[in-house]
Amino acid sequence: MITAVTQSGSRASLLTAHRVPYCVTAHHGSASWNGNKLRFYSTEKPATIDYQGIQTLIKDKNAEYYLIDVREPNELLQGAIPTAKNIPLSQFMTAWSMSEEDFEDTFGYEKPSPNANIIVYCQAGIRSSRAASYLGELGYKGVQNYIGSWADYAEQSKSKA
Template identity: 35%
Template structure:
């Protein structure tokens, strides 16, 4: 049997008479003992000698009293995107946030603009002139509704939150994004 490293481990083993495999689990390291040893013992009603286990060791609790409440994003469906794609509206713009190499492989939703999220996360904070120089089209005004799309919906949510912090009050996310578009239209996926 391997040597036991601490008095606490010796008392745990003596109190519970575990097998050799269980003893090895208890003796691996201090952090592991703090997080994993006490939970099985509490379930088995075994109290370690000289320890108060009413509050597990190593568990931290956090409070979000000072954090801002994040309002939920508006979510659009395939039917809404399809309607917007077929009948473009200057006050509602579909923004694809995938990278250009991703668009080359699969395609883009018709009548949408491409503002890559990963390489240009600051895009919505740019001046109109800088935005036009960088992307080749006019920056949408802050009263324009921006509907964000990506491959699966994760980057579009992040880009929508950034646009909100840049002053765009009317933003939405296409939840299924390109994967949903491809499934419903037969477009290629990558």
């Protein structure tokens, strides 16, 4: 039996027979073997944040966080949450594989470190949930999903005005 550890600290046990893996079990998720590479899939739900939490961060001038909108550019015409940066989900995997320099040249801000406080949102919380899970798989520790996302933010902001 071989135990592998992912960047995020998840462990997987790989049983082998004649050097060919035939069973994969994982702690904090599942894993699969494609013949030459072990892939891990997290089943843990990312942490979430709500409208009040977003408001608190936006108002705190000393808060250190990255608020990332994963909607596509044409969706941004509806508006965006103040302080948000955009990395469309369609570019997400490419973005996080970039060097720090290329990331900053492409998106206009510093690439977050794996320990940074990162909040992701989209239109309704589905794409941002995928984005949060992906960042978790890459080893990012402080990732939160604004589950209500833009639809919730726009509605609550309208009702509070």
